[in-house]
Amino acid sequence: MFLEKIQISNFRNITNTKLTFNSKFNIIHGDNGNGKTNLLEAIYYTTSLKPIKKKNKLTHLINDKAQHSILNSTFKNNSYREEIKIIITPQKKALIYNNNTNTDIKSYLHKFQAVLFTPDDLMIIKGEPEMRRELFNKAIFHSNQFYYSYIRDYNRILKSRNKILKEMHENKTNNSELLNALNQQFANLSLKIYEERINYLIDYIPILIKIINNLSNKEYLPYLVYKTDFNYKDREQFLLKLKNKQYLEIRQKRTLIGPHLDDYKIMTNDKEIRFFGSQGEIRLFALAIKISQIVYIYEKTNQYPILLLDDISSELDEKRKDFLFNFLKTIDTQIFITTTSLSNLPKLESSSFYHVKNGDFS
Ligand SMILES: Nc1ncnc2c1ncn2[C@@H]1O[C@H](COP(=O)(O)OP(=O)(O)OP(=O)(O)O)[C@@H](O)[C@H]1O
Numbered sequence: 001m002f003l004e005k006i007q008i009s010n011f012r013n014i015t016n017t018k019l020t021f022n023s024k025f026n027i028i029h030g031d032n033g034n035g036k037t038n039l040l041e042a043i044y045y046t047t048s049l050k051p052i053k054k055k056n057k058l059t060h061l062i063n064d065k066a067q068h069s070i071l072n073s074t075f076k077n078n079s080y081r082e083e084i085k086i087i088i089t090p091q092k093k094a095l096i097y098n099n100n101t102n103t104d105i106k107s108y109l110h111k112f113q114a115v116l117f118t119p120d121d122l123m124i125i126k127g128e129p130e131m132r133r134e135l136f137n138k139a140i141f142h143s144n145q146f147y148y149s150y151i152r153d154y155n156r157i158l159k160s161r162n163k164i165l166k167e168m169h170e171n172k173t174n175n176s177e178l179l180n181a182l183n184q185q186f187a188n189l190s191l192k193i194y195e196e197r198i199n200y201l202i203d204y205i206p207i208l209i210k211i212i213n214n215l216s217n218k219e220y221l222p223y224l225v226y227k228t229d230f231n232y233k234d235r236e237q238f239l240l241k242l243k244n245k246q247y248l249e250i251r252q253k254r255t256l257i258g259p260h261l262d263d264y265k266i267m268t269n270d271k272e273i274r275f276f277g278s279q280g281e282i283r284l285f286a287l288a289i290k291i292s293q294i295v296y297i298y299e300k301t302n303q304y305p306i307l308l309l310d311d312i313s314s315e316l317d318e319k320r321k322d323f324l325f326n327f328l329k330t331i332d333t334q335i336f337i338t339t340t341s342l343s344n345l346p347k348l349e350s351s352s353f354y355h356v357k358n359g360d361f362s
């Protein structure tokens, strides 16, 4: 499946554009601040229904001189086409998929998948655990539809739990009974999330090691460790820990155990790359983490996600660039690449070029 056409109106600085894409490489070039990332974001939004930057609100996506934004896309899958229309207003977004307004979001997200590479990916390694959890959450959603609802329900319960802890702290109510009831659901979901993460990692880690070895000519002894304080396999133990922590939790007004606190540690030679890696090593590992996620999706579904590569080639040295583009040539998927200068890219067959200036494409 590939994105055949997109019509964009009033999405960020792109006021009105209609584009037809190549099923392999699409190169978007232009100077800084003209709308390259905005085009990628329009595609990213179509497939994930989320802005690239989590903190962006719907109003940030709508052109600042317009009231609403519309993204009309056509995906082509062998001989049939899928039509997607997304209307974004300051209050909400609406998805119309093949003329249907009642689409099941979970299966929609599962069907249309895009993986984005950006220079910010360094933060996968350097950033706080939240960034790694988010990245892996997204990757696990892609391969496991149920995981999405586990995380959604977990976050809802976590919020209620924290609210109750806060109320208990302020002595407003004694909600122990409600808390105990929530703890049961909280434990069930924690165990499920933990199990799905481990299941994912069992298949993912060998791919990651292989990719890092390929990228580095086996210079490292890479490994990924899932860091958790508790053995989630044991429900009774988890509930007991929750009970023992209750006093502290009320004092701190927040939940102190659960998968929302776990982390993914990327190691090499028994050292955490986050603390010991050089800038170049961190870049290499970040790239490898993303590539491995794509390979994982392929191994499970026999289909690669669409790749959105935002200005990454200028960030890589020649060796890594070679590896990346050789890899991209071999995989059967549609790829969008942005760059300020075409000289940053090797010659790629089956590519279409788009120049962007002030949100207009030619
Ligand atoms: N809601 C909006 N309405 C109008 N313009 C916007 C909106 N959001 C962002 N922009 C503008 O869009 C412009 C282009 O942004 P974009 O990030 O796509 O540039 P780019 O071509 O990727 O640049 P770079 O090479 O620096 O990454 C920016 O100048 C930004 O101010």
Ligand SMILES: [Mg+2]
Residues within 6 Å of the ligand: 036, 037, 038, 310, 311
């Ligand atoms: Mg950009």
